[in-house]
Amino acid sequence: VQLVESGGVVVQPGGSLKLSCAASGFTFGDYTMHWVRQAPGKGLEWVSLITWNGGTTYYPDSVKGRFTISRDNSKNSLFLQMNSLRTEDTALYYCAKDMGYSGTYFDFWGQGTLVTVSS
């Protein structure tokens, strides 16, 4: 299993950015996928999930209405569209595969892509 994130850059407050995650080594279309972020020196924060067919998405209040998760199963790719970015969105963003159990477990993670929101 390999997950490779890309798209992280320095962006001004209020700006937009789209992250991508290329997946390989498993049947991508069979699994729920997630984005998890980690601010510099801080803990982990779950950011969003999308079910195997894209039919259901979830977001915490901190990003709801600003972030949109999507996927393209034909290209084994996961995306995160980030709008109205704030300085507090600065973090390393990880793409993570759901284990496929009843609980929410992340059994494989990418190495992350760094998003810096700063003027």
Add this chain to the structure above:
Amino acid sequence: QSALTQPASLSGSPGQSITISCTGTSSDVGGYNYVSWYQQHPGKAPKLMIYDVSDRPSGVSNRFSGSKSGNTASLTISGLQAEDEADYYCSSYTRSTTHNCVFGSGTKVTVL
């Protein structure tokens, strides 16, 4: 949605056992047997160590064990080794209209 509460730091000598606590509420830890634990070394991605409260993924040492009582979950590391020095995070499914899961605040484990 607040983060689950973990001690900021713990330490132990090689060979000793340490236990990390993770306290939530009846809406998360106490309400479901969907607790997991992650190990994160500096500059690395997190690694799943425990799921379903006490199950270990293939390849994880049996020195790591998990349990739960009420609203508090625990991770015990037995026979502490230098390579166990890392940050540890718990996570739980949560009953919420927006959140699917919540992480703990994290515990830095130091091997003396």
